[in-house]
Amino acid sequence: xxxxxxxxxxxxESNHFMSIWWxxxxxxxxxxxxLFKQKCWAGQDLCVLLLTESMRSFIRQLNLYGxxxxxxxxxxxxxxPEFLPEAAAASAHSRLLYYYNPNINREHPxxxxxxKSR
Numbered sequence: 001x002x003x004x005x006x007x008x009x010x011x012x013e014s015n016h017f018m019s020i021w022w023x024x025x026x027x028x029x030x031x032x033x034x035l036f037k038q039k040c041w042a043g044q045d046l047c048v049l050l051l052t053e054s055m056r057s058f059i060r061q062l063n064l065y066g067x068x069x070x071x072x073x074x075x076x077x078x079x080x081p082e083f084l085p086e087a088a089a090a091s092a093h094s095r096l097l098y099y100y101n102p103n104i105n106r107e108h109p110x111x112x113x114x115x116k117s118r
Contacts, residue, residue: 004061005101005103009104019032020032023098027105027106028099028101030096036055037054062099066115066116067099067100067104068099069098
């Protein structure tokens with residue numbers, strides 16, 4: 001079985017999960033909290049893959065693997081593919097959460113091996 005960071009990487013790389021995506025040039029993850037909760041409640045999407053029970057459980061896993069929650073007012077990427085999901089989520093008045101881990105970077109998948117549980 002895959003560890004949480006590898007499962008998370010596969011989800012973010014996939015187009016099947018609408019509640020999580022790369023943001024800020026691939027250096028952090030954006031999570032649409034409302035959509036994530038809806039999918040968890042229905043037993044779909046992320047929760048099935050990550051085997052989490054709730055948003056709280058998901059955040060605990062992020063913290064366990066060294067992710068840091070970023071402020072929402074940081075500069076957004078000007079890249080169109082990254083901006084569109086963020087704009088759509090923001091326009092739906094959803095709460096966006098941003099998480100950073102130096103070992104999770106879209107451009108450097110080899111860093112994933114350094115993402116260890118505390």
